[in-house]
Amino acid sequence: MGGAPKSTFERARRRNAYRRLLRGLKGRRAGAELLQLEEAERRLRPFGRRYAGIQTIRLDRIVGTDSRIGDFDRDFLPRRTELGERWRRVESAFAHSDLAPIMVNQLGDAYFVVDGHHRVAVARQQGRETIDAEVTELRALWHLKADAGPNELIHAEQHRIFMHESGLALVHPDACIAFSQPHGYTQLLENLQAHGYRLMMCHGRALTPSEIASDWYEQVYLATLDVFEREGVEPKWTPGDLFLCAFERRRELSVVGEPAALEDVAHQILVGDEKGARSRIRRLLAA
Numbered sequence: 001m002g003g004a005p006k007s008t009f010e011r012a013r014r015r016n017a018y019r020r021l022l023r024g025l026k027g028r029r030a031g032a033e034l035l036q037l038e039e040a041e042r043r044l045r046p047f048g049r050r051y052a053g054i055q056t057i058r059l060d061r062i063v064g065t066d067s068r069i070g071d072f073d074r075d076f077l078p079r080r081t082e083l084g085e086r087w088r089r090v091e092s093a094f095a096h097s098d099l100a101p102i103m104v105n106q107l108g109d110a111y112f113v114v115d116g117h118h119r120v121a122v123a124r125q126q127g128r129e130t131i132d133a134e135v136t137e138l139r140a141l142w143h144l145k146a147d148a149g150p151n152e153l154i155h156a157e158q159h160r161i162f163m164h165e166s167g168l169a170l171v172h173p174d175a176c177i178a179f180s181q182p183h184g185y186t187q188l189l190e191n192l193q194a195h196g197y198r199l200m201m202c203h204g205r206a207l208t209p210s211e212i213a214s215d216w217y218e219q220v221y222l223a224t225l226d227v228f229e230r231e232g233v234e235p236k237w238t239p240g241d242l243f244l245c246a247f248e249r250r251r252e253l254s255v256v257g258e259p260a261a262l263e264d265v266a267h268q269i270l271v272g273d274e275k276g277a278r279s280r281i282r283r284l285l286a287a
Contacts, residue, residue, distance in 0.1 A: 008125040009078065009087040016077040032074035035064030035148065037105060037112040041138070043157035044107060048139030054101050057111055057133045059124055061146045062104065064112035076121040083118070090118040094126070101132040108144030111135075141173060158185040166192050167209030172217050179240040187244055192216045227266045 063074070071079055078087065093099055102116025111133070113120055123131050141163050142156035159177065162185040163169040177188065196212035224246055225239050237245070250265045 007084075007088045007091055008122065009084045009091070012077050012087075012121070012125050013081065013084075016073060016079060033150070034069050034072060034074055035110075035112065035150065035153065036069055037064055037066040037114075040064060040107055040112065040144070040153055043153045043160070044138075044140040044142055044144075045160055046107065046138035046140045048137075050137045050139070052106070052135040052137045054132060055135050056130045057104065057135065058146075059120065059129060059131055061109060062111045062113060062120055063146075063148050064110065065117065066105070066112060066114045068113070068117045072117060072121060076117070076124050078121065086118050087122065091122050094119075094122055098132070101134050104133045104135055106135050106137045107140060108142070108148070109146040110144040110148045141169060141176075143176065155179070155182050158182040161185065162189055165189060166216075167211075167213035168192075168217060170210045171214040175217060177221070177240045177243075178238045179244075180238055184240050184244060188240065191220075191244070191247060195220055231266050 062076075065072070071083055073079060078084070090099070099119050100116075102119050103114040104111040104116075105114060106112075116133075120131065140156070140160070142159050144156065145152060155178065162177070163173070163175070166189055168175055177185075179185065179188075192213065195216045196207065196209075199212055199215055200207050221243060224243050228239075228242055228246075246265050249268065253265070
């Protein structure tokens, strides 16, 4: 005899339970967390908001929620048995017709659910790859990746602080300087401020933070990265890591002789002294 299709809720609950058990045995947290929209906005401080209309978005780019972090894990597996009744109603509605679009906020390439968590969960359990959504775009200095995690939010916050404190946000707002560890932004700001002091001494007058930031970004930061690019070696680190490593190495060489050419420093780091470069970068970015 035929009957109603079996709900995917029980299967999803079992998958969540298995994951919690495995992670518990390995001494890890029980399930990856959804990102919280409130925390993302606090760290990134979006400065623009635009209604982008109804779009078809990828389900695997939904990484966060505005309010339901205790109900679903990062894969939208249910964490509470009480979600079953609502889950089954949504699943039944899916079987007869497409449901109304969910509502999401977008930061970079990542999406945060505002309304429609159960629709997302059921769609993922059914193996769907996309879902219709009403999208509101939030603009920020940092462009979140589609698979953004908690660590990226920390990087985004440190990047935002650096951009505003340095003045770079006013003259090069699209500059996106990344590090393997967020501690790099503090050292980068010190490098920029030292450049500003030398620049003002050279000009014999006070300069605005924007003037200093613009000169540093174009004549120091980008010029240094151009040297690495001309060397033609694919680095294993972020551009920010390489920049700080180059200037530390150049300072070390200058102590014992004439100021070293950036070309020589880049060659040492990328070709002749790779082990030393890894050690130097770890030391620079150590907590």
